[in-house]
Amino acid sequence: MYRLSxxxxxxxxxxxxxxxxxxxxxxxxLISAAFVTLISSEFFFADRSAGVGARIQQxxxxxxxxxxxxxxxxxxxxxxxxxxxxxxxxEEVEPSLIRVKTNLKTDFGKWMLANSITLTPGTxxxxxxxxxxxxxxxxxxxSAGVEDDSxxxxxxxxxxxxxS
Numbered sequence: 001m002y003r004l005s006x007x008x009x010x011x012x013x014x015x016x017x018x019x020x021x022x023x024x025x026x027x028x029x030l031i032s033a034a035f036v037t038l039i040s041s042e043f044f045f046a047d048r049s050a051g052v053g054a055r056i057q058q059x060x061x062x063x064x065x066x067x068x069x070x071x072x073x074x075x076x077x078x079x080x081x082x083x084x085x086x087x088x089x090x091e092e093v094e095p096s097l098i099r100v101k102t103n104l105k106t107d108f109g110k111w112m113l114a115n116s117i118t119l120t121p122g123t124x125x126x127x128x129x130x131x132x133x134x135x136x137x138x139x140x141x142x143s144a145g146v147e148d149d150s151x152x153x154x155x156x157x158x159x160x161x162x163x164s
Contacts, residue, residue, distance in 0.1 A: 007037040061158045068154065069116055072145075076121040079141055097126070098135045098146055109159045116151055 014029035015021070083093055104110050110133075114125040117135055122142035127134040137143040 003037055007033050010036055058158055065154050065158055069119070069151075072151075073120055076123075076142065076145070080121045080138070083139060092139050092141070094138075094140050094143075096137050096143055098137055098143055100133045100135060100146060102131050102133060102152055104131075104152060104156060105160060109155050112155050112159065113152055116155070117146060120145070 011029055011033035014033055015026075018025055018029060020026075102110060102113060104113060110128055114128055114133055117123050117125045117133070120142075122138040123146055124136045125133055126136055135146050137146055
């Protein structure tokens with residue numbers, strides 16, 4: 001039942017975004033959704049004991065996080081633009097590698113955190129080893145942003161259950 005739900009969700013997304021309903025594209029959508037379900041169904045929603053209410057809360061909280069993330073990306077873009085256009089501020093450019101320990105328990109939560117960091121200009125997640133992320137940061141400000149755990153707390157509020 002779980003794999004069927006994932007398949008239907010992926011196929012529905014395919015139909016919505018493709019907008020093409022001919023036999024060729026629908027068959028491609030079916031094959032693609034089936035393949036992705038086969039190789040990744042253990043990755044999505046690893047905690048299958050969560051009920052419908054918990055899933056609805058996740059669905060509600062995710063867009064709020066994504067809006068916050070877009071705002072963070074905008075702020076970081078402005079910071080990187082300032083660095084690029086202000087040659088006198090080169091002392092603020094301080095590339096560094098940072099190891100950050102995460103309290104997220106699920107692989108999906110860690111994946112979400114790593115990708116959120118990478119999507120934010122000025123930072124790239126290089127590696128995840130257990131509970132540690134290795135991150136490259138271009139300046140002191142982006143380093144401080146990575147070390148702040150607000151992104152991790154927001155992801156935990158969506159995908160990590162308090163009683164686990």
